[in-house]
Amino acid sequence: MKTAIMIAIIVLADSAGDVLLTRGMKQVGEVSTIKLRELVIIGRKVLSNGNFLTAIFFIVVTFFSFLTVLSWADLSFVFPATSLVYVMGTLGAKFILKETITLQRWVGILLVCLGVALISFP
């Protein structure tokens, strides 16, 4: 039960982080250079982006929850279980963003759910 709650926190924080990170990096644009001066300019843009910074907060929450749950649960259970983030993402896209979800994607998240159900057995 304790493990399930931690997985839920990880999945929710991870989904929030993903959405915000995607939005933030799209605003910053493509990183196509390795020149130090240009990288510094891009770095500054990234660090002053609100979406990016909020994403970092959620990523930190995800990370500490992940560390904590690893102190008692198996990696071979915890890591696959965090794939539920794709299910969350799809449900969020469907019910919050009102996106149309393809049949292929529904089949995909069904497989993820089945997989997580199977790994839950010892």
Add this chain to the structure above:
Amino acid sequence: MKIYAILILGILTQATGNVFLSREMRHIASALQIADGNFPVLLFQTAENPTIWLGTALLIISFLLFITALSLADLSFVLPVVSIEVVVNVAFADYFLNEPVSQLRWIGTVLIFLGVILVGRSGKQTVRRREKEEIGDVKGR
């Protein structure tokens, strides 16, 4: 070709980082004989543990590799490739951490892997649609 090198390196550093973190968190928790109440003690021990920092550094490297890959290619390409991560993590947990991975758990892991491929491949349409909407917005203004 470059993108595959970036992604493979990203997957390997990610799984290796997780192995270090998992092993060390177990050590810390068993040394403390952790009870539900002393979470702050756990965090404190974690923050000054070099192996935890090594694992964290590996995860940061993999994170940087993945965001670099995402700036070079669509998520609908990157995500199906990265989905193998779940299999690599379970294999590493089995091999390096000696976790007992049952046949049922392997089947579950492979199902998750296949499921994430499908989710990732269907992403393209969403991205394209969103781009069209954005172009529409710009034209609208």
